[in-house]
Amino acid sequence: MAGLVTAFGSGAMTNSIQEIDNTACFFNIGTNTTHAHPIIGHRIRRAVNNGAKLIVANPKEIELARHADLFIQHQPGSDVVLMMGMARVILEEGLHDEAFIAERTENFAAFKESLAEFTPEYVTELTGVPWAQIQAAARMYATNTPSAIYYAMGITQHTHGTDNVMATANLALLTGNVGRASAGVNPLRGQNNVQGACDLGGLPNVYPGYQKVADPNMQKKFEEAWDVKLSPENGLTHVEIFNAMYEGDIKAMYLVGENPLLTEANANHVQEALERVEFLVVQDLFMSETAAYAHVILPAASFAEKDGTFTNTERRAQRVRQAIPPRGNSRPDWWITAQIGQRMSDHGFDFNAPQEIMAEVNQVTPIYGGITYERLEDVNGLQWPCPTTDHPGTQFLHQGKFARGKGHFSPLHYKPPFEQTDDDYPLLLTTDRSLFHWHSGSMTHRVAGLDVLNSEELLLIHPQDAAAQGIADGEMVAVASRRGALSVRAKVTDVCLPGVVSMTFHFPEAPTNVLTSSALDPVAKIPETKVAAVRIEKLAELV
Amino acid sequence: MEKIKLTIDGLEIEAEAGTSVLDAALANDIYIPHLCHHPDLKPVGACRLCGVDVNGRMEMSCLLPVREGLDVKTNSPEVGATRQVAIELLLADHPQGCLSCGASLQCELLHIADHIGVDGERIERLRRPSEPLPIDNSNPFFSFDPNKCVLCGICVRTCEDIVGLGVLDFVNRGSRTVIGTFGNEPFIDSICESCGECVVRCPVGSLAPKRWQRPSHEVQSTCVYCGVGCGIYLGVKGDQVVSVRADRERPSNQGSLCVKGRYGYNFINHKDRLTTPLIKKEGQFVEATWDEALDLVAEKFADYKGSEFAALASAKCTNEDNYLIQKFTRAVMQTNTVDHCARL
Amino acid sequence: MVQLTDFQDLQRQAMADWESLHQDGRPIIMVGTATCGRSAGSLEVLDALRAATEKQEIDCHIFEVGCTGACYAEPLVYIIKPDQPAIVYGDVTPQLAPRLIQSYLIKDNPLPRYSIGTFGNGRIEGIPDLFSTPVFEPQARRALNRCGFIDPTSLEHYLANDGYTGVTKAFAIGPEQVIEEVKNAGLRGRGGAGFPTWRKWRFCRDAPSDQKYLICNADEGDPGAFMNRSLLEGDPHAVLEGMIIAGYALGASIGYIYCRAEYPLALERLRGAIKQAKEHGLLGDNILDSGFDFHIKIKEGAGAFVCGEETALIASIEGKRGMPTPRPPFPAVSGLWGKPTIINNVESLADVGLILQNGSDWFAEYGTEKSKGTKTIALVGKVKNTGLVEVPLGITLRELVFDIGGGAPDGKAFKAVQTGGPSGGCIPESLLDTPVDYDSLNAAGTIMGSGGVVVMDERTCMVDFARYFLDFAEKESCGKCVPCRLGTKQLLGILEDICAGNGRPGDIEMLEELGRGIKAGSLCGLGQTAPNPVLTTIRYFRDEYEAHIHEKRCPAGACKSLISYYINNDLCVGCTLCAQNCSTSAITGEFKGPHYIDQDICTQCGVCYTVCPKKANAVEIISPSLRL
Incomplete structure (x- = not known):
């Protein structure tokens, strides 16, 4: 997200799902779209069937690769090199949009200069992709307009994830594929309301609506609105929080609807952090692996049992409506938080319904200014920015002018992943998602049927690597990284490159994130779950 | 959009240019029997039930674009006779256990038979199918009964044109034609993603959800899984969610759902739910x-x-x-x- | 690039070579090795001939040729001695082959009793002129004029016999004039429907598009039909020439030949011919410096009958399941990959070559007012002279069956003739004077089709015959539309019941009603014509249906469930042949004594009937069955 803020001034998906139908070329990098965002996946496949071009770049041969005009299987961690290589081809062959660059962007010269080091030899060596394929991708992306980039965690969960995102933005700026329909740079947001959680201030450095904590005017605005004194300091990020807990600096935690023990990188570290915290409140639907460490557990109502709004990946705020009463004595999250708030403060938490909360959001959050419950009764969601109640919402961003003014080109250089393979840990582990499960599986493992379609964690391993270790298809193996170890069933398949293995992280029995690294991107503070050095051994030998 | 005036059975109606006579008729509450037509899909003219008479010539109304001044009769003797033969053939080939079929109330075949009028004695004179084909129960969420299948091809077109996957096609030839996956393997062994788009469009009870209860009412909401934010209707019976249906009006999904969105709701009622602090x-x-x-x-x-x-x-x-x-x-x-x- | 002058040089050289082939003083031996010949053993005969000439140290030309059409006499060997007419030997065996060499080439005894005729200049004592024999005399061999007389693997042979002059003519007169020429010739599609070829071309030529396609439909699927196969195997360049001309007229730069994979020899011949044509600049870019590019690709079909239907054929080429799609849009406007596409039958394209080579007037010499030219026909069934013939349109069915075909064999009485394959209908003796042309056959309730003609005699049960074709149609229906898929199944089920003695009153009316519904309601030609064999047999032989249903009797004595074999001991000579050959040991009897069939054991296989000596003729067929 930070990458897109730097380039465009907003971190959200620039364009809308419906526009997929008219996109002429898709460049999907680091997104297993048909599994992680199935309906967007359907729509892209449909557009491709109707003649659109599709470039898939992924270290793993994902489902969408089957539908691609061009499938690029590059080395994990080489995304920047790949995209800078493409940018070089576009410029060399004169496929860039000069007028757009001149009118609407800045820092082009520096960017151009930074391309010099990305020679065909250099790019091919680091990505493992033939130069001709990179040329083909560049031409396909640059000559079929409108061309859209889609990406997800596959490029952000790296120590240089921000660079990766800026590389996507560079390509779009270079070809004028932003600020117009059916084009853009489109980060696909994972969770149903990850967009909304960000929009509404669930971030340590911004208030709702991306209003900066560090900006004294914003601090003042919220102090007035909420009638309290506020801290001028940015808070800690997710991984930093667990580090601080581990160090004993954070002593109490209010944890809502998460299961970091399974979803967080370097899970063993997280476990120790949880053990050290003095007072942990967990608010959730189920007794999770994490909740076992809680001091108080508060039972939350599910989405079917409460009212509210979710904001999807295309910035569309949509209504959630109560269909059934809360199970047992569970309560909606907003009610619980409001109750705690009321006990600790004499004002500011006196809400009786989500609608009243949204009314306050409308007041303090300009991009949500016009997104009211009254309007959501009549329309199928509203896309922010929607500053006023007569504003129709915004289908795609940066039309005519970028949120930050000019589109910013970022000169980039190759940075190796935090973790490299060596003799002890010779393979790279990258993580992926299954179509049939969700995150830690606390919901999907409780749906009879989904476990039939995907019953256990599998380690995907290339036949060469399997043969080297004498591992047969279907055999249990031990996987160890510098941080942890687990046992898992091996699936021998050439969807992975030699030297690369892949797992999902949906199964508590094989908690993949004990293996992954929590090394952070210095800007976005996202952990590098997509690259971890591991060792695989036949289980019999290990025991 | 340009409006076209045409006449159906003497009634003057208006339709948008480019629509078919069938769609125009249905939009004006004039029923013409049809089995292989689905509003989301391109017409194929396979069931031969939607024939209409235009100046003494029989045309399939699903394939016939509206024209200014078109005079359509939905039930001339020739059209009626052809339709009669088609429905009788379908009924003679179809299992008779309607009471135990999950589709009964939505069954298009019953609907059509009801509209055309069927003489049981005539059906008796036709030859019944011999050996029933095995039912594919391999998918946890839906089953496929080839004996009930009317080969309308809606599932094939749905998977190809809406889901973009192409799991299904026609397999074999002649009266042995069935719908099948690549190599006619069970669904579970195919590349099927279990989204159920074909299941919701099946006009009969051939592709059917394994657990189906008609909800007493539905509540419009938004799916809780991924960031696409599909619009859904939660079907409620008592204090339970018993179904999920896609919202066709929601721009984010326009009537589509994936396997989790459509079938993954049972965690709501799961016994493991925390119910007290x-x-x-x-x-x-x-x-x-x-x-x-x-x-x-x-x-x-x-x-x-x-x-x-x-x-x-x-x-x-x-x-x-x-x-x-x-x-x-x-x-x-x-x-x-x-x-x-x-x-x- | 090959210039027109290069081509003319090539042509001159080919003619000179052809000339010297016949005048260099060495005998010529030709063996018919098309599929029909091969299945009769012609490759073994060829080996035997080669061995014999080598052994005898005879310096001669030996080459393979295609099919002349005399399938009843395969394998065929042609021997031409210098200054002698060609002698055609029939039913040649590997044993006979060296004798022919020894006798004719060395000792000059032509062995007339093994010959079916001569052709070329001169006569040979005791052998008739082939083209004056009853089989060949009424024929007009045009599309087949080179078939069986040239080496199909030789471009030079084709060139020496007017080959590719149609292409040079077309390039000289321009595409518009080519269409005009085809229009004047009155050519109608030879694949079945008889749509005027020029009109179809006109639609396509006038359809604006950056790309157009020509498809040669070589998916000959009618049971018993082999006209196209013989032509492709015997004269492949003729089809390529027609395609180049058609492509030129349409403005199509790519042509496909959709040929069934069950025709391996035809495919081999086509591939060879395409390679030669490319090498000599007759295919490729800027053909003979005309500015016209044309490329031919071969697509092998998997043998689905329905893929002969244009839209299904297109789907199959596109890699989809071969299923018809509704028309409009017609392929001439939106066909292969959505582009204007013309699909012409093999024979139509060969005719196009002939029209351009010889002129429209020449082509229209034969035929009737509305059906011009000649038609190749595969004459099969209960007829003496089965084979491939080419006749002027307008010849009567009687001439075809009796003069050319020689009538039913073994002194049996003729009963009916079926034209048009599974889509066609049956015509009884009373209508035998119907002319073979598109419109007259339609009026009689059948169709011309691609040229398959099946003859039936008194032992053919018309119900069983209809059942056979419905079994075919039911299996070959693509399964897409309801009337065809389920309707043919019902028709077949009812016909099977009738043949098995389980017919019910009302079944005939049911068949008629269903048949009409299927014809009216089906999506493509397959379904629209599938009931024809049933409807026409009911129309002309209703009494046979009634006998089956009401009396459980098969008048032709063909339906096993309704007949019994019975030994008339007044006639039986007690030879025991029947008892020896009975596979179920149902027959008892002593040498020179009476014989009896145990009806409970008998399976009605009919072996006793076949083996009973003609003189005795003691086995009789009785219907209704004695078992009932």
Whole structure:
């Protein structure tokens, strides 16, 4: 997200799902779209069937690769090199949009200069992709307009994830594929309301609506609105929080609807952090692996049992409506938080319904200014920015002018992943998602049927690597990284490159994130779950 | 959009240019029998039931574009006779256990038979199918009964044109033609993604959900899984969610759902749900009232205001939930250390 | 690039070579090795001939040729001695082959009793002129004029016999004039429907598009039909020439030949011919410096009958399941990959070559007012002279069956003739004077089709015959539309019941009603014509249906469930042949004594009937069955 803020001034998906139908070329990098965002996946496949071009770049041969005009299987961690290589081809062959660059962007010269080091030899060596394929991708992306980039965690969960995102933005700026329909740079947001959680201030450095904590005017605005004194300091990020807990600096935690023990990188570290915290409140639907460490557990109502709004990946705020009463004595999250708030403060938490909360959001959050419950009764969601109640919402961003003014080109250089393979840990582990499960599986493992379609964690391993270790298809193996170890069933398949293995992280029995690294991107503070050095051994030998 | 005037059975109606006579008729509440037509799909003219008479010539109304001044009769003798033969052939080839078929109330075949009028004695004179084909129960969410299949091809076209996957096609030839996956393997062994788009469009009970109860009412909402944010209708019976149906009007999904969205709702009613506040006492969780739990939380949190406190909001919760959590953290707990799993 | 002058040089050289082939003083031996010949053993005969000439150290030309059409006499060997007419030997075996060499080439005894005729200049004592024999005399061999007389693997042979002059003519007169020429010739599609070829071309030529396609439909699927196969195997360049001309007229730069994979020899011949044509600049870019590019690709079909239907054929080429799609849009406007596409039958394209080579007037010499030219016909069934013939349109069915075909064999009485394959209908003796042309056959309730003609005699049960074709149609229906898929199944089920003695009153009316519904309601030609064999047999032989249903009797004595074999001991000579050959040991009897069939054991296989000596003729067929 930070990458897109730097380039465009907003971190959200620039364009809308419906526009997929008219996109002429898709460049999907680091997104297993048909599994992680199935309906967007359907729509892209449909557009491709109707003649659109599709470039898939992924270290793993994902489902969408089957539908691609061009499938690029590059080395994990080489995304920047790949995209800078493409940018070089576009410029060399004169496929860039000069007028757009001149009118609407800045820092082009520096960017151009930074391309010099990305020679065909250099790019091919680091990505493992033939130069001709990179040329083909560049031409396909640059000559079929409108061309859209889609990406997800596959490029952000790296120590240089921000660079990766800026590389996507560079390509779009270079070809004028932003600020117009059916084009853009489109980060696909994972969770149903990850967009909304960000929009509404669930971030340590911004208030709702991306209003900066560090900006004294914003601090003042919220102090007035909420009638309290506020801290001028940015808070800690997710991984930093667990580090601080581990160090004993954070002593109490209010944890809502998460299961970091399974979803967080370097899970063993997280476990120790949880053990050290003095007072942990967990608010959730189920007794999770994490909740076992809680001091108080508060039972939350599910989405079917409460009212509210979710904001999807295309910035569309949509209504959630109560269909059934809360199970047992569970309560909606907003009610619980409001109750705690009321006990600790004499004002500011006196809400009786989500609608009243949204009314306050409308007041303090300009991009949500016009997104009211009254309007959501009549329309199928509203896309922010929607500053006023007569504003129709915004289908795609940066039309005519970028949120930050000019589109910013970022000169980039190759940075190796935090973790490299060596003799002890010779393979790279990258993580992926299954179509049939969700995150830690606390919901999907409780749906009879989904476990039939995907019953256990599998380690995907290339036949060469399997043969080297004498591992047969279907055999249990031990996987160890510098941080942890687990046992898992091996699936021998050439969807992975030699030297690369892949797992999902949906199964508590094989908690993949004990293996992954929590090394952070210095800007976005996202952990590098997509690259971890591991060792695989036949289980019999290990025991 | 340009409006075209045409006449159907003497009634003058208006239709948008480019629509078919069938769609124009249906839009004006004039029923013409049809089995292989689906509003989401291109027409193929396979069932031969929607024939109409235009100047003495029979045309399939699903394939016939509206024209200014077109005079259409939906039931001339020739059209009627052809339709009669087609429905009789279909009925003679179809299993008769309608009462135990999940599709009965939505069954297009019954609907058509009811419209055309069927003489049981005539059907008796036709030859019945011999050996029933095995039912494919391999998918956990739906089953495929080839004996009930009318080979309208809607599932084939749905998977190809809507899902973009192409799991299904016609297999074999002649009267042995069936719908099947590549190599006619069971669904579970195919590349099927179990989205169920074909199941919801099956006009008969051939592709049918394994667990189906008609809800007593539906509530419009939004799917809780991924960031696409599909519009859904939660079907409610008593205090339970018993079905999920896609919202055709919602721009994010326009009537489509994936396997989790459509079939993944049973966690709501799962016995593992936390139903009461719990307080850990001597290493054991003990049930508590809300007041006990909330008082304890408020009392304890008061000791950790400032940099000793952290909150993790949730990308699964609503905007309103998240707003309150961050407000609570900043305004009450006096720290900006609130984050959520956006980065995971 | 090959210039027109290069081509003319090539042509001159080919003619000179052809000339010297016949005048260099060495005998010529030709063996018919098309599929029909091969299945009769012609490759073994060829080996035997080669061995014999080598052994005898005879310096001669030996080459393979295609099919002349005399399938009843395969394998065929042609021997031409210098200054002698060609002698055609029939039913040649590997044993006979060296004798022919020894006798004719060395000792000059032509062995007339093994010959079916001569052709070329001169006569040979005791052997008739082939083209004056009853089989060949009424024929007009045009599309087949080179078939069986040239080496199909030789471009030079084709060039020496007017080959590719149609292409040079077309390039000289321009595409518009080519269409005009085809229009004047009155050519109608030879694949079945008889749509005027020029009109179809006109639609396509006038359809604006950056790309157009020509498809040669070589998916000959009618049971018993082999006209196209013989032509492709015997004269492949003729089809390529027609395609180049058609492509030129349409403005199509790519042509496909959709040929069934069950025709391996035809495919081999086509591939060879395409390679030669490319090498000599007759295919490729800028053909003979005309500015016209044309490329031919071969697509092998998997043998689905329905893929002969234009839209299904297109789907199959596109890699989809071969299923018809509704028309409009017609392929001439939106066909292969959505582009204007013309599909012409093999024979139509060969005719196009002939029209351009010889002129429209020449082509229209034969035929009737509305059906011009000649038609190749595969004459099969209960007829003496089965084979491939080419006749002027307008010849009567009687001439075809009796003069050319020689009538039913073994002194049986003729009963009916079926034209048009599974889509066609049956015509009884009373209508035998119907002319073979598109419109007259339609009026009689059948169709011309691609040229398959099946003859039936008194032992053919018309119900069983209809059942056979419905079994075919039911299996070959693509399964897409309801009337065809389920309707043919019902028709077949009812016909099977009738043949098995389980017919019910009302079944005939049911068949008629269903048949009409299927014809009216089906999506493509397959379904629209599938009931024809049933409807026409009911129309002309209703009494046979009634006998089956009401009396459980098969008048032709063909339906096994309704007949019994019975030994008339007044006639039986007690030879025991029947008892020896009975596979179920149902026959008892002593040498020179009476014989009896145990009806409970008998399976009605009919072996006793076949083996009973003609003189005795003691086995009789009785219907209704004695078992009932």
